[in-house]
Amino acid sequence: MKPNYRRCISCRKVGLKNEFWRIVRVFPSGQVQLDEGMGRSAYICPHMGCLSAAQKKNKLGRSLHASVPETLYQTLWQRLSQSNLPNQIEH
Template sequence: MSQQRKQPIRTCIACRSTSDKRKLLRIVKGTDGHIDCDATGKCAGRGAYLCPVTACFEMARKRRLLDRALKTSLNNDDYQRLQDQFKALIESEVPGLGTVN
């Protein structure tokens, strides 16, 4: 008899909805301090999860939730670069990345 493996559950920092880790998009502050979108979800560093919808990114930007979650200070250029990466990942339809219920 095979056992079902538990899927890791994560919470979107903007809307606070919970979902399977693979359905959320991870923003990571790497060990070198550089902040990027993590398409694989496996990059080393401190991470924060967002639903793959622009509304959650905008809410996180407006409330400066990424600053708090990543324990750093982001300027407008950082947010703009992250927003471009975020939109590119959503449009490229990364395998496993999906809409959250």
């Protein structure tokens, strides 16, 4: 089976699907959520620089064609601070 590749909406890096966080605009409700659901998806690296740029420039909202709630960004920042990846700050 071929591996699934995705691209980060912030830094444009291509990698395996499991290297990224998935944000979904669920069909048909239009609700934006993390990790699961069917609908339009966007992928972002679990790095401080990528998340910061995506939030400042509304890259998630433009990619999903929907408004992204502030609580979702707060959840992503919490997830980032809880992960102990050695390369999360440097990208």
